[in-house]
Amino acid sequence: MLSWLRKGIPSLCRGFADMSKVRNIGISAHIDSGKTTFTERVLYYTGKIKEIHEVKGNDRVGAKMDSMELERERGITIQSAATFCKWKNWDINLIDTPGHVDFTIEVERALRVLDSAILLVCGASSVQSQTLTVDRQMRRYKVPRITFINKLDRAGANHNVVIKAIQEKLPVISAPIQIPMGLESQFEGLIDIIDRKAYYFLGNHGVDIQIKDVPAKYVKEMEERREKLIETLADVDDILAEKFLSGEVPTTDDIKQAIRRSTIALKFSPIMMGSAYKNKGVQLALDAVGEYLPSPSEVPNTALDLSNKEAPVLLSTDPKKPLVCLGFKLEENRFGQLTYTRIYQGKLKRGDFITNTSTGKKVKVSRMVRMHSNEMIEINESEAGDICAIFGIECNSGETFTDGTINYAMSSMFVPEPVMSLSIKPVKKDSNEKFAKALTKFIREDPTFRVRQDEESGETIISGMGELHLQIYAERIRREFEVDVELGAPTVNYRETITKKSPFNYLHKKQTGGSGQYAGVVGYIEPMPDVKPNEFKECKFIDKTTGMNIGPEFISAIEKGFKMCVKKGPQVGYPVVNLQYVLTDGMTHIVDSNTHAFIAATKGSFRQALPGAGQTILEPVMTVEITIPFEFQTQVIGGLIKRRGVIKDTYRRDNGCMALIAEAPLARMFGYASEIRSNTQGQGEFSMEFNRMEPVEEGEAAILRDTYKNREDDEY
Ligand SMILES: Nc1nc2c(ncn2[C@@H]2O[C@H](COP(=O)(O)OP(=O)(O)OP(=O)(O)O)[C@@H](O)[C@H]2O)c(=O)[nH]1
Numbered sequence: 001m002l003s004w005l006r007k008g009i010p011s012l013c014r015g016f017a018d019m020s021k022v023r024n025i026g027i028s029a030h031i032d033s034g035k036t037t038f039t040e041r042v043l044y045y046t047g048k049i050k051e052i053h054e055v056k057g058n059d060r061v062g063a064k065m066d067s068m069e070l071e072r073e074r075g076i077t078i079q080s081a082a083t084f085c086k087w088k089n090w091d092i093n094l095i096d097t098p099g100h101v102d103f104t105i106e107v108e109r110a111l112r113v114l115d116s117a118i119l120l121v122c123g124a125s126s127v128q129s130q131t132l133t134v135d136r137q138m139r140r141y142k143v144p145r146i147t148f149i150n151k152l153d154r155a156g157a158n159h160n161v162v163i164k165a166i167q168e169k170l171p172v173i174s175a176p177i178q179i180p181m182g183l184e185s186q187f188e189g190l191i192d193i194i195d196r197k198a199y200y201f202l203g204n205h206g207v208d209i210q211i212k213d214v215p216a217k218y219v220k221e222m223e224e225r226r227e228k229l230i231e232t233l234a235d236v237d238d239i240l241a242e243k244f245l246s247g248e249v250p251t252t253d254d255i256k257q258a259i260r261r262s263t264i265a266l267k268f269s270p271i272m273m274g275s276a277y278k279n280k281g282v283q284l285a286l287d288a289v290g291e292y293l294p295s296p297s298e299v300p301n302t303a304l305d306l307s308n309k310e311a312p313v314l315l316s317t318d319p320k321k322p323l324v325c326l327g328f329k330l331e332e333n334r335f336g337q338l339t340y341t342r343i344y345q346g347k348l349k350r351g352d353f354i355t356n357t358s359t360g361k362k363v364k365v366s367r368m369v370r371m372h373s374n375e376m377i378e379i380n381e382s383e384a385g386d387i388c389a390i391f392g393i394e395c396n397s398g399e400t401f402t403d404g405t406i407n408y409a410m411s412s413m414f415v416p417e418p419v420m421s422l423s424i425k426p427v428k429k430d431s432n433e434k435f436a437k438a439l440t441k442f443i444r445e446d447p448t449f450r451v452r453q454d455e456e457s458g459e460t461i462i463s464g465m466g467e468l469h470l471q472i473y474a475e476r477i478r479r480e481f482e483v484d485v486e487l488g489a490p491t492v493n494y495r496e497t498i499t500k501k502s503p504f505n506y507l508h509k510k511q512t513g514g515s516g517q518y519a520g521v522v523g524y525i526e527p528m529p530d531v532k533p534n535e536f537k538e539c540k541f542i543d544k545t546t547g548m549n550i551g552p553e554f555i556s557a558i559e560k561g562f563k564m565c566v567k568k569g570p571q572v573g574y575p576v577v578n579l580q581y582v583l584t585d586g587m588t589h590i591v592d593s594n595t596h597a598f599i600a601a602t603k604g605s606f607r608q609a610l611p612g613a614g615q616t617i618l619e620p621v622m623t624v625e626i627t628i629p630f631e632f633q634t635q636v637i638g639g640l641i642k643r644r645g646v647i648k649d650t651y652r653r654d655n656g657c658m659a660l661i662a663e664a665p666l667a668r669m670f671g672y673a674s675e676i677r678s679n680t681q682g683q684g685e686f687s688m689e690f691n692r693m694e695p696v697e698e699g700e701a702a703i704l705r706d707t708y709k710n711r712e713d714d715e716y
Pocket of ligand 1: 029031033034035038274275278
C-alpha cells in the first residue's frame with residue numbers, strides 16, 4: 001500500500017467540501033453483466049488507478065474492487081466494495097455490489113444507504129432474472145437510477161431488443177438518451193440524442209473523447225428517438241409537459257432538467273449504453289451521474305423517534321444538527337472492526353463519543369477512514385451525506401448512532417430468510433477455537449449467514465442463501481483462519497404450517513397413587529390471519545380464557561409448552577410458522593395440577609389438533625435462469641424435468657444461444673452447477689434465486705415424513 005494513502009492527503013482530511021456535488025451511487029446487475037469491469041473504468045478515468053486490470057484477465061492481477069483472493073480467483077464479486085473518486089466537479093462514493101443472488105444481502109445493504117444507482121443490463125443477454133430482483137430492491141429503497149446497457153460489442157448485442165425488454169419488464173418508465181453507432185464488432189461509438197452529437201472513444205483505454213457531427217445514416221433514428229424521449233418526459237414531468245403542450249420546442253437544457261427532476265422523483269430512468277470492456281460510454285455515464293442523479297440533500301431520509309412512539313422524523317443534511325448515522329456493514333481486519341457508516345444528519349469527527357441507539361452504549365470514534373477497495377485513507381471528520389468507515393465501535397450491522405442528544409433509529413433493512421443449510425466441522429479437533437472465532441466473525445458481518453447447534457446430533461449447522469454462499473464461507477474459514485473443514489450434504493430449510501382451524505380438548509391425567517398429574521386445555525389452533533406470501537410469522541399463543549378455571553401460573557406453562565411444540569415441528573422437525581394457538585378454557589385439580597402437567601397437556605393438545613388442521617410442509621421454490629447454446633437444449637431441458645423443474649419461458653438470442661426460465665424446488669437443485677457444466681461442455685450459464693415458499697406435493701411430503709420418522713425412531 002502506498003504510504004501517502006495510509007497517512008492521508010491533506011485536502012481529504014475533512015469531508016467533501018460541497019455536499020451538493022456529492023453522489024453516493026451503487027452499481028448493481030445480474031451476474032456477469034460487467035459491474036466490476038465498469039467500475040474498473042470509472043476508477044481509471046477518475047485517476048484512482050493507473051492501470052486497468054480485467055476480471056479474470058491474462059495478467060492474473062484481477063480488478064481493483066475484487067480485492068479478496070477468492071474473488072480474483074473465481075472472477076466474481078462476493079463482497080460489495082466501496083471507493084470514492086472525483087469526476088469533473090463531482091465527488092462520487094461508489095459501491096460495486098455482487099451479482100450472485102447468494103450474496104444479495106450485500107446489495108440490500110448498499111442500496112439501503114445509497115442515494116442512487118446505475119443498473120447495468122447486458123446488451124446481449126438483455127433483462128435477466130437478477131435484473132428483476134435488483135429492480136425490486138431499488139424500488140424498495142426508493143433509489144433513482146440510470147440504466148446502462150453494457151456489452152454492445154458482444155456477439156448478439158442488440159440495443160433495440162434490450163430497450164424494449166427494459167421498458168416492458170421493469171416498472172419504471174424509461175427511454176434511451178443515446179443510440180449506438182454500430183453493434184457487436186462494428187460498435188464504434190455513441191450518439192447523444194439530446195445534444196445531437198456523435199462521441200468516439202479513442203486513445204489508450206478510450207480516454208480521448210472526440211465529439212463529431214452525427215453521421216447521416218443515424219440521423220433519422222436519432223430524431224425519432226429524440227421525439228419519443230420528449231413525449232415520454234412530458235408524461236412524467238409537469239414543467240416539460242406544459243412546454244410540450246403549448247407547442248414550444250424544448251431546449252437541450254429543458255430536456256436535461258426534466259430528466260433530472262423525473263429521475264430523482266423516481267418517475268423515470270434514462271437509458272444509456274456502451275461497452276465497459278471496449279472502453280466506450282463509461283465517461284458519459286459518469287457525466288450523467290453528476291447531471292441526473294441526486295445529491296444527498298435531494299433525497300428524503302427519515303428516522304424513527306424512539307422517544308416519541310417511533311414517529312417518523314425527516315432528517316436534514318445540515319451538519320449543525322445532531323448526528324444521526326447508520327453502521328451498515330462490518331468488516332473485521334487486522335486493525336479491528338471496521339464499520340462502514342452513512343451519515344444522514346450532523347457531523348462526525350475523529351475522537352467524538354457517539355451513542356448506539358440499540359444498546360444505549362457510548363463509544364469513541366478512534367479512527368475514521370475513507371475506503372478505496374481494501375485500502376484506507378485517514379480522515380478527521382465527515383458530514384451528513386457522506387459514507388466513510390470508522391474504527392473503535394463495536395456494533396452489529398444495521399445499528400444507528402447519534403450524538404446522544406436524540407434517540408433516533410434508522411428503519412431496518414430487509415433481511416431474507418436463509419433457504420438452505422449444511423453441517424460443518426473442523427477436520428482437526430484442536431482447531432475448534434479458531435473455527436468458533438471464524439463463525440462469530442461471519443455472523444456479525446452477514447445477517448443472512450446463520451449458525452446453530454443441532455440439539456440431537458450436536459453438529460454445527462450453517463444456513464445461508466445458497467450453495468455458493470456456504471461454500472464461500474467454508475473456503476474463507478480455510479484461508480483466513482487456516483482451519484480445514486468438512487461439510488455435510490446440503491439440506492433445504494423446510495417450514496411446517498397448517499391450513500385449517502382445528503379444535504382440541506385434551507386432559508392430561510395421571511392420578512394413580514402418589515402425587516398425581518392433572519391438567520386440561522380447551523381451544524383451537526388456526527392459521528394466522530394476514531400472512532403475506534413468503535412471510536414467516538412466529539407462532540403466537542393467545543389466551544382467551546374467561547373466569548378462573550386455569551390460574552395465571554398455568555397459563556404461562558401452557559405458553560411454554562406451546563413454544564416447545566412449534567420449535568421443532570412434528571412432521572419433519574423444522575420450525576412451525578404462521579400458526580396461532582388459542583386457549584379458551586381448561587381444567588385444574590386443586591392438588592394434582594402443576595406446571596409439568598400443563599406442559600404435557602399442551603403437547604397432547606397439539607398432537608390432538610394437528611391431524612385435522614391440514615398439516616403442510618413448505619419448501620423453497622427457485623427461479624432458475626439458464627443460457628445455453630441451442631444444441632444442448634434437449635439434455636438441459638431433460639435434466640431440469642428430472643429435477644421437478646417446470647419450464648416457464650424460453651427466449652432465443654441472436655448469438656446462437658437460448659435462455660430458459662424455469663421453476664424448481666431447491667431440494668432438487670443441489671449440485672446443478674456441475675450438471676450444467678458437463679451437459680453443455682462448460683458453455684452454459686446458470687443463475688438461481690429464491691422465488692417463493694410452496695407446499696411440498698403430497699407424495700414427496702410423505703417420503704419426507706417417513707424419513708424423519710425413521711431417523712427419530714433410530715435415534716430413540
Ligand atoms: N464483451 C464484453 N465483455 C464484458 C464487458 N463488460 C464485462 N465483460 C466481461 O464479462 C465478464 C463479467 O464481468 P464482471 O465485470 O466481472 O461482471 P460483474 O457483473 O462484476 O460480475 P459479478 O460481480 O460476479 O456478478 C468478464 O469476463 C468481463 O471481461 C463488455 O462491455 N463487453
